[in-house]
Amino acid sequence: MPTVISGATGAGKTTALMQRYYQLVRGGARTDQVLVLTAGAAQTSLWRRGQKLEAHGPIEAHSFFGFVQRELNLFWAPVQEAVPALSTWVKPEFLNVEIAHHLMRGLVESSEQEFHNVIKASPQRVAIQIASNLSTVSAAAGLTPAEMARRLALADRQEKGRLYDLIHGMLEVYREQCLLAGILDYGLSLHLFTRVLLEHPHYLAHLRGRYQYLLVDDLDETVAAEQDFLAALAMQMDQVIYAFGTDGGHAGFMGADKASAYQRFVVGADVQELPGSYTCTPEAFAFGEALAGRIGSADRRQAPRQKFRDIVEEQISADLRGEMITQVVEKVAALVDRGVPAGEIAVITPHVDKALEVTARQLLTAHHIKMQNVSLSRRLVDEPYARAIITLAGLVHPHWKIPRDSAGSFSNAMQLLLKLDPVRASLLGDAVWRLGDLPDLDEAGLRRRIGFERSEAYEYLRNWLHDARRKEWGTDEFAQAVVAEVMAPLVGADLKPAQLHACQQLLISAHRFRQAMERFGDDAYGHEYIKMLTEGTVAAEPLEAYDPAKDAVTLATPFAYLSGRLTSQYQIWVDITSDGWYPSDVKELANPHVLSRRWEEGNRWTDSLNKKSRQANAARTVKALVRRCRGRLILAECGMNAWGMEQEGGLAEALGDLIREGAKQA
């Protein structure tokens, strides 16, 4: 009988599961006989560090998708046998999410009019919903595109039925193209794994030969397809241990099905409950429960049974958002002055916009306090050195028609590559823009103004560009050449690690793109990649991953905070009147609830269901957040949102009764 280690956030489930792992290995099991499945890369890396073991073989810890990819690589031949379209390719290529979006966008644009008769969303957003939310989530639920489209059409208003047919058709075309190119996105990978490999007569037996023990962390975050796999594999294992978070399921919008996991694996299992939480006080635990209860309550006028006056240290209330941000930062500074380490303070908000991020960072820096943003999302096209590469690409290949409405990109490129001050860079950039090329400095009368020292660097760049025009480049080759032959000699040691990192990302991203496009037999990949970059779809990863040990204030959305399993002594919940605290999983095209296994086809998605789902998301989130707070909360609200509209409600209503003195009793 499988064992389930069950508990709330911070109860110590992962620790308990790891202890079981060590017991198995110390008891004689080889590490490669124990398959550990986790919720994602960050959790996997915790397992793979393999501390507390004196010696060991490979540690078989994977995210489910990571495992799927590896297995498809290993067992490509039987997959090819079953899917002749794949026969051309020696091994699969895995499509990253950006390229998937880009390909889908091309298909969406050809049917733009049909979409925009019914919905209001940019083609990019539509492409993301189809390629990610719909394709991925339906595959995770084990649905084919046809099944997905049918369910959604029946659950929604009639006018969208036609759209779902269209989406079905697009996904079929997209998948067919991917198969012919031997390129697999998440959806296709899952489909091939679950419907081809798992159904191969010898595969499961082979797995039984490899593994004897199965450990699964974060069972509450598993998708249906993974649950099917677990159910099939578990039957073959000597021992199976699951860790199940009673208050988890935060990745529901990506198909995580906690209720199904509970039904299939917890009911009837040997359940070991871990009580309480190591990461919060008993009062906070009770507060989390009470607050979650209030959120879902039909009648908030019922007086709460208990008041929680100590859990909330302070309530910040401001008219304007800017004032709220300033007061939040002042509070952080006051806490640090009191001796609270910066790393023990988290600022949590539904949306991390630039106003909040940059203002907070600026004000905190003035107090000599560091901040790290867990929810950082930047586009590669915003990184200055990446832009410089794009600008040079445009100069070398004018026929790529890279957008350049002003001299700005040229000025910035001159500033960075020639280490020119911004004014001289602007002067030169303007000349480049007008000419469409780097001018002769003497003919343009600019040598003296630029200065003789930088003139040499300019001549070098100019000659390099003229030479570069003699060949047709792929973007990755070009980027590589720019880094090696332009940036290295001209910028040298002044190229900071973060900037070099951005260039490397561009290189890697361009290389992946080329590899993918070559599979499609497309030789227009040069400017096509630049187009993808300049559409803003490629994300920039930060140089330094978030480090929970760093003594810096954490800025995060609730989801990022919880996914990172962070804990803090103080949490500052910002913008509590915003409806962002009641997030909806449901988009204009994608509804993960309708795609879940438990949804009955033919049912309609109603307001009541929608409201319950938003309340459930809010309740689950606040409960989990509170359980990761070892000290107290600070709540911040403002009366007017960033667009000038009044902002009332949100969490403030549910919170108010719990912590406010003298509330009117029903």
Added chain:
Amino acid sequence: MSIILRPDQQRVVEYRKGYMAVPAVPGAGKTTVLAYLAADLIAEGAPDPGRILIVTYTNSAVANFRSRIGDFLDARGYPRHQGYEVRTIHSLAMNIVRERPDALGWADTFTILDEARLNAILERLTLRWIGRNRAVWESLIKPGLKGPIRTRAEEQWEGRTKDLFRTLIQSFKSRRISPETALGLTRHLAEESALRWAADIYVEYQRELALEGAVDFGDLMLGAAQLLAMDNDLLGRLQERWTYIFEDEAQDSYRLQEQVLKLLAGPDGNLVRVGDANQAIMGTFTSAEPDLFRRFCREASVDTRPLTMAGRSSPDIIELANGLVSWTREHHPEARCRTALEDQSIEPVPPDAPFGNPQPAGYTIFAKTFETYDKELNEVARMAARSISRNPEKTVGVLMPTNAMAGTIVELLEQQGVKVRQLGGPTAPERQQTTLDMLSVMDFLAVPHEPARLLKALGNLMHLPTVADAPFAAFLAQCRPEELFFPLDGSKPFETLFGACPECRGDIALHDALEKLRTWLPQAIIPADELVILLAGDMELKGEELTIVHHLSLRARRLLQENPAFGLPDATASLAGELQAMGRFSDSVYDRKGFKPLPGVVYVATCHSAKGLEWDTVYVTALTRAEYPSMAGDKVRSEHWFLPDDVVNPEALAQAELAEVLGEDPGTDPVSRAKFELISERLRLLYVAVTRAKENLVLSCHLEDRWRKPGHPTLAYTQMKGIIDHRQRAGRA
């Protein structure tokens, strides 16, 4: 806070359930009465387990309500913010839509187009459409026009065509007609039909918006109405949340708004609508329909409890306003205008009321006719200035027909050294200053080698009224900024300036500004939205200014999302085009706590933007037939001089066609009807203007306009002048 209610107010606050209409004369204290009623209901627990929803027109009205209700609740021992919500209608629509954007097929990140962007899109689409359909478009212009006159006609027709499309698109939306339906309904119409043209544009316009994931305010209201109509669950839930609906300024409601509020209230629910049909002045440039509130007041199931007493104005001013009403209803020479004003008289409050009507000494209403427009404005400015200087504790308002004329009088007043504030027109310069400062700095950082940009940025950072007069201006205008900021010869920055302008060396503000610019220059390669916030931090902006800059950053982010390749010059140029929208945002921020005229300042406003306000002394100017048409033969703006008589008002014709294709009664002679509706609305505008005054009122007009053409006083002025002259003579006798 306790007040003594008058009998008419008492009747209103006795309301407890059902549908109630409260037609209220100007100055009746309807905000106070509604707030009192709300507090009473909350104290009794009547809305429980829901709350009262109060819908009003402007952010400052929202603030006023919150403040009054809060005071009344406080006085009753209840928390100030409990039991009610106050929203503008747009904010309410936004709330409703955000419950279920997915059901409408909207991205949950949808944005609302502001005026500037809406106009830019419409202009582009209109010009494109004209380019494709030039022949038929031109064919409407009078055939005889040639040369420069013809050119001017085409230019004006271009602009009017865009406005026409805008109005008709809103009409389609307010009748819930989709673009496809609009196309289907209009295909059979003649090629020259403006309605048919508008349907074409509607399709393209909605497509553009959909591509951006954007909506306009018409879509917002339509979306809210559609959601409530198609989703009974949602409707039920919102009905449980808002168990009472109060609507203020109901005379400015339009059909979608009324539909939304009636849906929310439900047929058996609680709906209180307060308004004054005689103050319905928004119809000719919004979708407001004054008849809606009138019809509501007459519905059998609606309990009508008027507020007929007003303590704002002196008995003489009340008498004049009532005189305008009775003359219009009984004697207006155009019979079709006699229903412009409802038969309601303002009554002064009882003599024993705690705050009685003002009782100025003598008859303080005047009517003055001037020979020329210039003389009128000059004299009115002089009188207003004198009024302020003689009575600095009193408030003064000058009401003009248009923003352009308001601007002229603002200049005249400023020349006299008077403190002036213009309402409703372009945002006051001081409120735009933060945005302008930021844009000028960004403009410089975008192209720093251009000296003119440097000068402008410095002028803004140092708050110099005219940077050209500064001692450093001459040098900087000709300088090489690279040598100023980053000299290559090893000298310190700015030495080239101080060498040429030694007295500048001691100017700390100049140093500070130059140093800031020098620090910012290398940072200008970061995305524009981040840069803006960084600059705001360094400038140590706080409060409203910081909020305005945060908003600018949001707009910059949106631009960068739509145009990822945008650099700082592109972003700055685009943001400069959104200045008007930034101004509106600034106004909403500065006015969020409510607005009340202050003594010692002359407020200049159009009559439209004076609605809801009051001053001790009011000047109502330019009361000519050009601005306030009186008769069928008078010219009106919606009739275009360059079009033949049968199509002279293309909007009226198109609206009549729309009614016809929808099976409604198009009426006869839509052009005349439109003219009489306009005349009627101008009469109401005059009524609003007159009733802004508490103690003193001066009406004026001119006999020769600013283009030296002869003009005539509007008939209503002549009529009121008769009353005024008679009273003044009686006073002297």
